[in-house]
Amino acid sequence: MKIGELAKLTDCSVQTIRYYEKEQLMKSPERSEGNFRLYNKSSLKQLMFIKQCRTLDLTLSEIRQLLELQSSPSIQCNSVNKMIDSHIQQVEQRIKELNSLKEQLNYLSNTCSNNGTIEQCGILQKLTSDVAKNV
Amino acid sequence: MKIGELAKLTDCSVQTIRYYEKEQLMKSPERSEGNFRLYNKSSLKQLMFIKQCRTLDLTLSEIRQLLELQSSPSIQCNSVNKMIDSHIQQVEQRIKELNSLKEQLNYLSNTCSNNGTIEQCGILQKLTSDVAKNV
């Protein structure tokens, strides 16, 4: 199949597929006489694997590592688990940060009466006074 | 004061300050005879305001809007609140996404016995079988 069909099947954009090839996540496929990329079922699987990993927010570099590991099936697998676990920790950390962020934003939002002028706006006052405190 | 001192006081890098100037978040300061940037207390306040907004994850474009609003103190302030509220929604949305992500990653992590080979690794098997299901 050509790149457009693969793109449709995987819900990837054509450019993204070419990008993955350039970044060595996908093997360079064969070409037709007119130089069009020709994919098979194995390319499809590979791309769906990559997509699956991306929905888990794994970076391209992490995915590249996983793909390498896949091609050495007899080595120890704890490195895979280590990667996933460190990824989980990052996600947890980010959730914590965002929760604290949300609190601050809610607090800010509550200081705005919403019907005054900029000059009276509690949000801007708060942002500015926080600054003053630190100076 | 020169840029290095401002950087220390605000815990910003020198490059970041120059970047904010280029992006018009900071006014271009006066220059010394030798063409060094010269800052005063007002620049310090301005930069700390920007920093404060950045810790709330406001984008530079949002901060630029706030700065513009600040310079027209007599217009209505509900636009400020609108921006903050839409920002809160984005943060909440992202927290939801990350929580679901975390669940999936935890599930994956539990499928790894951690002492087998890549071939036996539950994580890779899971990632691959999820793919197979979709094909």
Added chain:
DNA sequence: GTTGACTCTATAGTTACTATAGACTTTATA
């Protein structure tokens, strides 16, 4: 007068794409 710390501008790199230009190939229609 020279060393070292600081500053200057301009440019490239980061991540994971997306968008564009200009040319070529293939398919569908008249």
Added chain:
DNA sequence: TATAAAGTCTATAGTAACTATAGAGTCAAC
């Protein structure tokens, strides 16, 4: 069969918010 439309090709630039570097100039201290 000619041509128009759709798809594909490569190469390049843009996105956000910086960070890092090169190469040159400035300034203070010894």
